Amino acid sequence: MYIELEAQKLTYVGTLRDKKQQVPGLMTDKTVIKIGCAAFLFDTTMTIVSHLPDKKKKFVQLITSMHQQPVIDDCGKPKIILYDINTKGGVYTFDQMCALYTYSRKTKQWPLCIMYGLLNAASVNSYAICNEMRKHDGQAELLRRK
The missing domain is CATH 1.10.287 (Helix Hairpins)
Known part of the structure; x- marks a missing residue:
């Protein structure tokens, strides 16, 4: 699927469910990822980010083929999540x-x-x-x- 998108020069940004078996368990482990922090997982073509906004909420997970750097904004959120909020x-x-x-x-x-x-x-x-x-x-x- 990614090869077809890449051939058309298209990128994608979307949310992931945290129960997917393809996503490593470390990306949703509250003992590893602290409140207000983010974990990034990089592949050659895509990036997965997992962010825990606060204690009561679940993890926010996004997958993207557009962003390749782990950039955190001034407010403490990853740029990938802010991009998703602003465009979706x-x-x-x-x-x-x-x-x-x-x-x-x-x-x-x-x-x-x-x-x-x-x-x-x-x-x-x-x-x-x-x-x-x-x-x-x-x-x-x-x-x-x-």
Whole structure:
């Protein structure tokens, strides 16, 4: 997969679940990684960062092919995490809007899962287009999604 992305000159940054068996156990060990610290794991093509913000929260883990240096910002967070926060806001907002009023139902049939996902995306997109059209027409009141 990475070779295909590299051929197109694309990079990726995304979150990881800490229970993945491919991630070493040291990356999620609270005895090794102290509160407010980060651990970096480097490969030839990708970097994994694990950060423990405070005692109550879980580890924040990201994988990236874009960043190759373990740079920590002035606030104590790795630059990779700050990059993810600054660039993925739209994705997280979209997921939150899809989850708020969802069409999804529990099913074991994968075509239905895809159909439910398409319906969720279509409803959020139509809501956004409708409100943009109302703004463009000068209507002060925007529609509520409900």
